[in-house]
Amino acid sequence: MDIIEDIQKYCASKCKSNKSEEWEKGAVEYIQTLDFKNIDARKSAEEYIQYILADYFALNKEITTLQAKVMHALITKMTLDKLGLNNIKINYENRKEGNYAEAYYRPNDDSLHFFNQNVCNPDLFLKPYSDKVDLSEKSRLGFFAKQIFVINHEIQHAVQWKMLKDESIDKNNISSENLIISKQGIARTLVRQYGTKYFKNGLDPERLYKENHDKFYYEIEADMFGFDRTLQLLVRVSQKFYNLVKGANYNYLEKFNNRKNQLENYSFVMWKHDTNPNNMEVSANHKASLIIDTVLPN
Ligand SMILES: [Zn+2]
Known part of the structure; x- marks a missing residue:
């Protein structure tokens, strides 16, 4: 798993401490420099997701916030690159109380924003919620699918915005x-x-x-x-x-x-x-x- 080794190397050299938040930031920063038009990079990212599914979810093991965020950022960047939206920035932030959005796309600086409370939800995603492996795996996968859906929903708003900007050049041909x-x-x-x-x-x-x-x-x-x-x-x-x-x-x-x-x-x-x-x-x-x-x- 080259990507993961590279992320670790990057974080070890850039991050001042071993604090998870710092490594998560470093990992997201590094992932955004990657180009997933490259097939090897895609394969490596998909293998990492397969590894988490098989070695953690299927065995009812807890994953770390770093693992959750790496998977999330890999999926986001892979999708963006596939659609030719490689300039869009990926952000993770804490959701403020009273905000019920799942995530959002901000057109003025072309950025996607996800919430730590969702991406790294301890009870619904990081930890198994029951001893019954099957049940727990199903519900964690369901939660994960929802996160992937949210990524793709927000990315489509970026696609829409780009189409409108492109079309605005020729107003007679919308x-x-x-x-x-x-x-x-x-x-x-x-x-x-x-x-x-x-x-x-x-x-x-x-x-x-x-x-x-x-x-x-x-x-x-x-x-x-x-x-x-x-x-x-x-x-x-x-x-x-x-x-x-x-x-x-x-x-x-x-x-x-x-x-x-x-x-x-x-x-x-x-x-x-x-x-x-x-x-x-x-x-x-x-x-x-x-x-x-x-x-x-x-
Ligand atoms: Zn929407």
Whole structure:
């Protein structure tokens, strides 16, 4: 496992102490210098994940925060490189109380942000939760799959942002998909800034997004790619892991198909927003246009 030896060498020379937080930072820093277009690097990373699955999860052994973070950062960087997004920075931070996001992508400095509380969750991921190996392994793998899904969901937001930036060069030639995404992004921003001014009294400016979060085109698309890319990775690292997540226990294949279907029939997706008398649901596409048409002229 060359990558792991290299990470250790890098940390041993760069880190001032043996503190785990320092080594985790060093490891993430080093992983971001790697290029996973290189097949050997990919293989080595996948082998490391296979090793943790076989020698720790399947044997009901505890893993360290460093191991958890190395796996997470390897998967993130591998996916970014595969998509040609090698400039995006990967960050791990402590989630502040009251923040319920799973992770987030920040367009202004092209960075992904993950929370230590998730990535290194002691009870759901690092430690086995029961003596029954099978049960414990299943639930840890389920939690791990969720983390991989979150990585892929957030990375899709980076892909969307890049597509919009690329397309903005030729405004007459925007794809319908990116037109929907742009309009919804603009509508969301307008409601946040002018919601209380131009819509019914007392309108909560965050409500449009909160109540319809899962019905925004870009969220459904991020989910769809999230499930799909997670399955694509799992099938390469472990058939057992893949079968578990794909089928009966976690239904990632069904969830993927469900999102795909929603996108294909997006004109039927409805949004709620308290801007008409009975808070009737309105077609999402129409609603975004309506908000833009109401606020922009003013
Ligand atoms: Zn999202």
